[in-house]
Amino acid sequence: MEQIRTEQDIGRRDLFENPTAAFRPSAYWFWHSIPAEDVCHAQLADFKQKGIGTILIQARLAMSRDDYLSPPFLDAYRVAAGIAGKLGLKLGIYDDYNWISGHAGGRTVVDRDDLRERHLFWSSLGEARGEISGIHPPFTRTMGPDIVAWQYEGSIVEWCQWTVEAALLHPSVGIDSLDQVVDVTARTFVVESDRTSCSYLFEGVPDGGQVLTVFVSARSRTSRLINYLLPEAAERFIEVGLDPLIEALGDLVPDPVGFVFYDQPAAGFYKWSQISGDLGNSLLYAPTLPDAVSRGTGETFARALLALVRDVGPETLRLRAQFYAAYSALMNEAFSGTLRRWAEGRGIVLTGHEILPHVSSWSLNGGFTTIDPRVALAVDFFGIDAYRHETAVDSNNFVAQLAPKLGDSVARSNGRSRCVVETYASAERTPVRAAGQWELTLETMRAQAIRLHCLGSRQFLWHGVYQTDGRDDDPTPFSNPRFDFGPGINFEPWWSYHDLFAEETARISAFIEGATPRTPVAILYPLHTAFAEGPRHSHATHIGAWCEGLLAEGCDFMFVSEADLATATIENGRLRASGLVFDAVVLPSVTVLETTKTLHTLAVFKAAGGVVWSSGDSLSAVCDGITREAVEVSMHIERMPGDGDVGALLRSLRSTGPDVACHSVDKPWQWIGYETDGWWRIVLFNDGSTERVSEISFGDGFECEVWSATTGTVNEVFAFEHLTVVLGPQDVRCLRLRQVPETVAREGHLSDQPVVDDGRAVPLVDDWSFAPGPDAEFVPISVETGWEMQGFADFSGTGIYRLTLEIGDEADWVLELPAVDTVVTVRLDDRQIGRRGWRPYNFALGRLTPGVHSLELHVANTAANRYYKNTPYLGDSLDKSGLAAAPKLIPLTN
Known part of the structure; x- marks a missing residue:
């Protein structure tokens, strides 16, 4: 990713007039076959002319896996990168075939069966003998047979090396403590197995009222996906998937090829006939996992496993939270840590995004509702981001959603800001998601890009521009490029107008870059609650309600982690964390915290005059606490927060900076930030179909500049006591203003609408x-x-x-x-x-x-x-x- 040149580097207005590639739209360039040199010249020149600043070459399913990373592929890759560099385009390495990083088009596991994904499955019976059978990947199968075919050799899901990893006898109901749980792993064995199932036997007879829960691991013998708990899997992926690209590119690294982008590294989300309990999918297993879990929980691996699927008494939530924390940390280090060290050794930037269960939603788990994200790199977003050099997130379709806001939050927590937002379109007129949205308009995508910039995006990443528009009269998804998450925007009839979109949205992004966002409210990201309670708990929907409610009131916010609170400072009743200043902290149905330090920080903040609100369920456990403690809050709402609750919270906060008011029910989008020299920046955007009016005031008077995102020009400073901004449908305004000490007796009126008869x-x-x-x-x-x-x-x-x-x-x-x-x-x-x-x-x-x-x-x-x-x-x-x-x-x- 291009190093972001700030306004201090190239001048505030120059960056706005001519934004660099960091702010311009970027795009995946879908390769459906190995392109000839003339195709590379023609398409890359076209992308440059249409205002795109960065290209990532992505081999798609229409390309044969045999062609991926072949000598002709690598030759074409270098040719394309050289052409891009001469055109002034930046290039990034999309790190895999199709998506799900780590498999290298299946090459990672060739002759290395030990690196294929290995999972834990379980069964609970009141009998000594049981089985694991009917294993299937529903999440993958919903994508269709072509996706199954490239993830599994022969399109068959098969297993081997069945091993009992834990077996426990316990009461069938009402486990009051772990003392009632007996570890019988040494007396439980796999007695029969084939490629799809296994049978196990306990050498004993469960007493009446007892249940035997057995955890069995198995390695997939056909999956091309890797075991992300093994650092050697990441190392092999680098050897066969990334190093060949770097070596082929040679002196084109690190300029124009400056970064590598990973996409949704995740093993399969398996279900089976005997699945039961709190955890909704299988989870990965590696020999290093038991020790990591025991260190993290202070409990044996077997007992900690039981807590994932059963209530084991008062320690249940703590054990679950600490188990998944240890599991995630092991996975983060094994995969992301290995990639980061490799990237730094090559002098390039590591970026990309994990699975985001909230994609297209405000609810934390409102997107991929069929998976349990705790088994993947998909919950500890702050921890995952610590391994990246630049933050990227995923978004689906053209509605406001959580991803960019959470992406900006984790970036700031890790010493950076803002993020890249990959945007793809899944079909809305048909159940076949990959059919895409060829009905997409330039107005729709422009509105979405501006919303994303207001929510924390620096760069809009298109999914994607196409090498070919595919075949007529063939509805096959994926293998017909036309229906591989269309549209390929360069085959839309409106493509020749894309430069208008690119120039304007890049300037809006560059304008936002020059200021720190005003965020009165911090929302605590409830990581250990998410680990302990799972994706269907109310913390997920409470997060969505708070986000939507605050935005509807024109109030910006940011997420903070418990680690952010532990290092925060409190000054004059305000909390300073992640480089931002907060007047309030919101706890969305938080039941489990990692540390008592969080309670201490919140108590000190409240005592200093800060505001702490909570909603939904109350605190049940603190993982490092000896006894149960309560959160000192200013207000607790047992129900889902509504408009009245959000309004009451905001009325309790002090006002800082300019006041922007809109008296209509549907308010325009707004972003407000401040510079270090007393100037403020405001972006107003009307994404509706009717006129909206905003009223701006700032003390007794202010001076204001209007920055035109359409032309890149900045008008002279005018002074106002009050400014009315009229926004017609789809109008956007970028304003820069600062308070002046003297009263200015002037009412201002700003509108782009022509005065006509x-x-x-x-x-x-x-x-x-x-x-x-x-x-x-x-x-x-x-x-x-x-x-x-x-x-x-x-x-x-x-x-x-x-x-x-x-x-x-x-x-x-x-x-x-x-x-x-x-x-x-x-x-x-x-x-x-x-x-x-x-x-x-x-x-x-x-x-x-x-x-x-x-x-x-x-x-x-x-x-x-x-x-x-x-x-x-x-x-x-x-x-x-x-x-x-x-x-x-x-x-x-x-």
């Missing part, structure tokens, strides 16, 4: 003609409904609307296009007036003299109607295309 508006309804492309014949068309309803159902591309209009009065005219699907270029008398990719579609035509004029509107839609044709993915209706309301000519008011 609506009473003299001329609707342009009739006499339009249309051509589906530059070489097609023109035919009459209505501009009050899309072309998809007028005989061009499957046309995806740029359609041309033409009108001969007569101007009667000389005036300065504005052309208003009320409904465009989805981007448009306006030409008048063979002269380009402008182009727009999102609302408002208003164009100043200048002063027109009376007479006849030629008007052309070049409108591009999405690829959905063409690419979903003859597939099950089209849905119940066609994608809207072209004009859907009559254009208007409106004179400007003199």
Whole structure:
């Protein structure tokens, strides 16, 4: 990842006008086959022209695994990297085939069966004999047969080396203490096994009311996924998967190839016929795990295992929390630690993202609801991030969500800030998620990018740009590139407008970079609660409720860890942690804490005048505490927090900096931050369809600059007592202001809407003609409904609307296009007036003299109607295309 050059390095305004690659959109470049040199030249030049700053080459499922990392692949990789460098593009190494880092396209486990994933399964019976059978990976199977085929040799899930790792006799119900649990591991054996199941036998007979719980490990003999608990697996992955790329790139490392990006390292999430208890999936096993768990819990491995699936009395929550903490630490060090040391030895940056169970959701586990994330690198986000040099997260679809906020939080906790957000689209019109969203518009993606920047993203990472757009009339997901999590944005008809999106959003990101966010509220990330209680506990939904409630009130926040609180300072009733200042700490249904130090910090903070609120369940255990202690809180809410609760919390806090108020129900997005010299920065964005008005005040008066993200210009300073900012649909404003001591008797009004004479508006309804492309014949068309309803159902591309209009009065005219699907270029008398990719579609035509004029509107839609044709993915209706309301000519008011 490009080293971030700050405003001190290149100048505050220069960075805004010409953002570096760190702020520009980046993209996965999907290779579906090994590209020829001319393809590399053409596509990379196109990406550069469209405003992309960084490319990551990713081999996808359409490419043969035999081709991945082959000599021709490595040759093409170096050629592409060299071309990218000459174009001024940055390049990153996406570290694997398809996704799930660590397998190197299956090469990691070739001739190294010992590195294949090994899991623990369990069964509880009131009998001496039992079995483990029916093992299956439901999470993988939901992705379809092609995904199963590349993860498992022969598409078969098979197992070997069945071993009893722990066996315990215990009461069937009501275990009051671990003293009632008897370890009988030495008397329990696997007696029969095959490739799909095993039988075990206990040399004894459980007494009445007793249950035998047996934990059996097995290694998959067919999985290409690795055992992430083994550092030697990561070392082998580096040897066969990463070193060949680095060696092929040679002197192109570290510039332009400056980083390696990992993606969702995780073993399988297996279920089986006998699964029961608190843990929802199998978990990895390695010979080093028992000692790590015993050290972490102070208990035997066997008893600690039982606590994962059964209530074993008062120690249950502590044992679970400490078990998963030890398990996660072992995995973090074995995989991420090995990768980091390798990256540093090669002089490059390590980044990437783990599985995020909250993807597309505000609830901590509202995304991947079918998995138990405790078995993967998927809960201890602060600990995982400590091994990265730069933070990256994953996001799904085009809605506000938790990922960037949590990503920014862990980055700041580890001495950095902000994050890269990979954004992919899963289908909404069909159950086949990989069919994607070819109906995506530039307006939708722009709105999402701006929201992500307000939530903590520095760089928007596209998933992705495509080498090919695949095959017609073939709905097969993945292997047909067209349905490999579309869209491939460079095959969208609106792709030529991407530079507008890239320039504007990069400037917004660069603008935010220059200030520290104002975050009055800290939300404690309840790691040990998540470990102990599992993903279905209320802490997950309480986190989502607090996040959404605070944002709805225009209040920013950040997550902090217990380690952050342990090192925090408290000054004047404010808590300083992770480089931020907080007036309040929120505990979202926290039942388990790691340390009593957290209680001490919160008590000192509250005594100093700070605010501590909690919601949901109350504290039950502190892992290093001898006795149960309570949290000293200012307010506890037993229910899920609502709007009234959030409002009450905010009213209890002191105000700092400028006040930004919006009196409508739906408020614009806002980001507020401060510089070290007294200046403040504000971003306001209206992602809605109606006008929204914000009122800004700051003491007795303030001076304000307006920074245009569209043009990169900065206007002169004006002084105001009060400023009204009118935001039309999709409007964005970047403002920089500071308080002035004297009262300024001036009311300000900021709006980009042209002042027009609506009473003299001329609707342009009739006499339009249309051509589906530059070489097609023109035919009459209505501009009050899309072309998809007028005989061009499957046309995806740029359609041309033409009108001969007569101007009667000389005036300065504005052309208003009320409904465009989805981007448009306006030409008048063979002269380009402008182009727009999102609302408002208003164009100043200048002063027109009376007479006849030629008007052309070049409108591009999405690829959905063409690419979903003859597939099950089209849905119940066609994608809207072209004009859907009559254009208007409106004179400007003199």
